[in-house]
Amino acid sequence: MSEQQISARKQGNKLKLPRAVGKGRQVDPKALAEVQALLGDESRQKDLLIEHLHKIQDAYQHISAPHLVALAREMKLSKAEVYEVATFYHHFDIIKENETPPPALTVRVCESLTCDMMGAQGLIDSLEDGMGDDVRVQRVPCIGRCDKAPVAVVGMNPIEHADVAKVEQAVAAKAIEPEQITPIEFDAYVENGGYETYRACMNGTYSIDKVLDSMDDSGLRGLGGAGFPAGRKWRIVRDQPDPKLMAINIDEGEPGTFKDKYYLDRDPHCFLEGALIAAWAVGINEIYIYLRDEYAAIRESLTVEIAKLKANSPVENLPTIHLRRGAGAYICGEESAMIESIEGKRGMPRLRPPFVAQVGLFGRPTLEHNMESVYWVRDILEKGPQCLTDHGRNGRVGLRSFSVSGRVNKPGVHLAPAGITMQELIDEYCGGMTEGHTFYGYFPGGASGGILPASMGNIPLDFDTLNEYSNLITTALKEQSVHLIITGDENIIFEGNKENFIQVMINTINNAKEAVCKKSDIEKIILIDVKQNEHHVIEINLTDSGGGVSEEITQKIFEPYFSTKEDRNGTGLGLFIARKYVVNEFKGSIGTSNVHFEYEGEKYFGANFKISLPFSE
Numbered sequence: 001m002s003e004q005q006i007s008a009r010k011q012g013n014k015l016k017l018p019r020a021v022g023k024g025r026q027v028d029p030k031a032l033a034e035v036q037a038l039l040g041d042e043s044r045q046k047d048l049l050i051e052h053l054h055k056i057q058d059a060y061q062h063i064s065a066p067h068l069v070a071l072a073r074e075m076k077l078s079k080a081e082v083y084e085v086a087t088f089y090h091h092f093d094i095i096k097e098n099e100t101p102p103p104a105l106t107v108r109v110c111e112s113l114t115c116d117m118m119g120a121q122g123l124i125d126s127l128e129d130g131m132g133d134d135v136r137v138q139r140v141p142c143i144g145r146c147d148k149a150p151v152a153v154v155g156m157n158p159i160e161h162a163d164v165a166k167v168e169q170a171v172a173a174k175a176i177e178p179e180q181i182t183p184i185e186f187d188a189y190v191e192n193g194g195y196e197t198y199r200a201c202m203n204g205t206y207s208i209d210k211v212l213d214s215m216d217d218s219g220l221r222g223l224g225g226a227g228f229p230a231g232r233k234w235r236i237v238r239d240q241p242d243p244k245l246m247a248i249n250i251d252e253g254e255p256g257t258f259k260d261k262y263y264l265d266r267d268p269h270c271f272l273e274g275a276l277i278a279a280w281a282v283g284i285n286e287i288y289i290y291l292r293d294e295y296a297a298i299r300e301s302l303t304v305e306i307a308k309l310k311a312n313s314p315v316e317n318l319p320t321i322h323l324r325r326g327a328g329a330y331i332c333g334e335e336s337a338m339i340e341s342i343e344g345k346r347g348m349p350r351l352r353p354p355f356v357a358q359v360g361l362f363g364r365p366t367l368e369h370n371m372e373s374v375y376w377v378r379d380i381l382e383k384g385p386q387c388l389t390d391h392g393r394n395g396r397v398g399l400r401s402f403s404v405s406g407r408v409n410k411p412g413v414h415l416a417p418a419g420i421t422m423q424e425l426i427d428e429y430c431g432g433m434t435e436g437h438t439f440y441g442y443f444p445g446g447a448s449g450g451i452l453p454a455s456m457g458n459i460p461l462d463f464d465t466l467n468e469y470s471n472l473i474t475t476a477l478k479e480q481s482v483h484l485i486i487t488g489d490e491n492i493i494f495e496g497n498k499e500n501f502i503q504v505m506i507n508t509i510n511n512a513k514e515a516v517c518k519k520s521d522i523e524k525i526i527l528i529d530v531k532q533n534e535h536h537v538i539e540i541n542l543t544d545s546g547g548g549v550s551e552e553i554t555q556k557i558f559e560p561y562f563s564t565k566e567d568r569n570g571t572g573l574g575l576f577i578a579r580k581y582v583v584n585e586f587k588g589s590i591g592t593s594n595v596h597f598e599y600e601g602e603k604y605f606g607a608n609f610k611i612s613l614p615f616s617e
């Protein structure tokens with residue numbers, strides 16, 4: 001029995017394969033030859049499964065059952081495993097034998113919050129009516145271009161501020177390739193002193209202790225959301241047994257977040273140099289970079305720039321750098337799910353302990369970082385820790401990259417002092433609200449986090465300051481709680497007074513539900529309403545509501561909180577989703593069919609409480 005089957009069996013799930021890929025299916029010689037041609041002489045090792053699935057999807061715009069079976073044979077994997085992995089990821093179109101493949105061209109339209117606010121729904125309706133049978137119009141979650149909303153992607157070509165005419169034009173011109181980006185390339189980077197700091201580390205000019213001290217002194221905290229001190233993480237992983245690995249997280253799937261893209265569009269080598277320095281300091285020889293599939297232009301650019309780096313290595317023993325491609329699964333931003341995905345599996349989060357620092361990628365101790373966390377390393381060493389510590393406001397220290405989208409004059413990534421308030425950010429960095437809109441509310445942690453009203457626009461924005469207000473029910477909890485929908489970093493969406501707030505919340509909840517996992521995995525969405533020292537828990541049972549959140553339900557829940565000015569004061573909403581498989585896992589470990597999740601309510605909500613999720617098979 002495969003690992004997959006054992007784990008499915010443990011969870012009480014029976015693997016059901018469609019007949020087309022089921023037990024008796026023979027390998028089709030033509031499909032096998034096609035798969036062999038696509039894979040060429042590349043390794044067939046198991047962890048490359050997702051990479052190889054991409055090759056088939058790219059070549060045929062779908063993955064047929066005979067191709068799946070052929071790939072399983074070629075990689076010496078079970079058909080069940082290949083099928084389970086392929087169907088987990090949204091970007092693979094698995095077509096059974098009796099099904100019709102999708103049209104060769106797909107136009108994807110983002111329907112997440114900011115795009116929705118900026119007219120995505122109307123755009124989708126018009127495209128669905130007008131595109132004809134040769135083009136598939138698909139609704140997709142955030143693609144990391146929220147500052148240019150609404151956004152459509154024709155093939156791989158992103159159309160910013162999209163309208164029907166622009167999309168039709170791209171389709172007619174067969175303009176389907178990723179856009180051109182113009183990052184600082186290898187030669188230019190080196191000419192400006194790039195990789196000198198890395199060289200100085202390797203030749204002994206800097207000692208490991210000095211580098212670790214500088215990291216501590218800078219106060220740099222992980223910028224993937226958890227805010228764990230980077231220097232401390234390096235020391236922890238450094239103390240683990242060899243061989244150790246590094247995994248860089250560029251999944252950036254949280255609706256409203258696009259800061260990693262911003263830096264990679266401009267300066268990929270600064271990130272690579274930081275990763276190499278971290279690898280040296282921690283004692284790592286292999287780096288895996290996990291890049292979300294939506295960033296096709298960055299993938300092309302990174303492939304080229306990594307090749308140049310390898311060909312002109314600034315040091316003798318450059319660590320091996322692997323670039324891995326995500327496949328459209330929000331949950332793969334969670335570090336352990338990302339690791340599963342890099343290993344060629346479904347992106348199912350692991351239970352902890354053990355932590356990935358101890359048992360991570362391929363079972364090895366792993367230094368896992370958000371891309372931006374290592375992006376700052378070069379500056380910290382060259383300019384000194386004060387390049388970060390000299391900044392900060394309202395008692396906070398450091399710099400933060402705020403992804404801002406919505407009704408402001410200058411949306412985009414703004415590098416601003418930690419602790420700046422929303423109101424200050426709007427006034428000083430974003431050029432104020434757009435005409436006809438007043439500041440109404442904001443999502444300090446992306447669409448999956450909570451929403452705060454404008455009356456709470458004077459809270460310092462930083463990792464922990466928001467905990468007090470509980471709109472992010474996350475920061476400390478999320479590392480242990482895979483069923484929480486959490487925030488990325490600070491990313492902010494403004495809601496102007498013209499929008500229908502209820503629609504925004506419906507979008508947010510439904511999007512979160514779609515994004516985190518397959519519908520069938522979700523039992524409930526739980527909203528936590530916090531008013532000063534009170535809280536209460538609102539459960540939306542998705543089974544009852546047909547798997548979605550209706551306008552009626554949402555209206556009932558949210559309207560009172562935002563309808564009057566008074567109500568808006570001191571109200572925060574947190575949102576998380578209870579996933580069936582998590583419940584399954586817990587059930588297995590405590591042997592009861594009634595599972596209780598207990599949260600540190602006192603710390604986060606001013607009172608202790610329990611959430612009980614009854615589980616039935």
Ligand SMILES: Cc1cc2nc3c(=O)[nH]c(=O)nc-3n(C[C@H](O)[C@H](O)[C@H](O)COP(=O)(O)O)c2cc1C
Nearest residue numbers: 222223224226249251252253333334335369370373
């Ligand atoms: C559901 C979920 C999604 C996440 N998505 C991302 C992501 O897209 N990028 C990221 O760097 N971290 C993401 N994280 C946080 C990672 O699990 C991890 O804390 C982070 O990558 C650690 O790197 P850092 O120390 O540099 O912040 C996510 C966490 C959860 C629970």
Ligand code: FES
Nearest residue numbers: 110115142145146
């Ligand atoms: S690109 Fe549409 S919300 Fe982010």
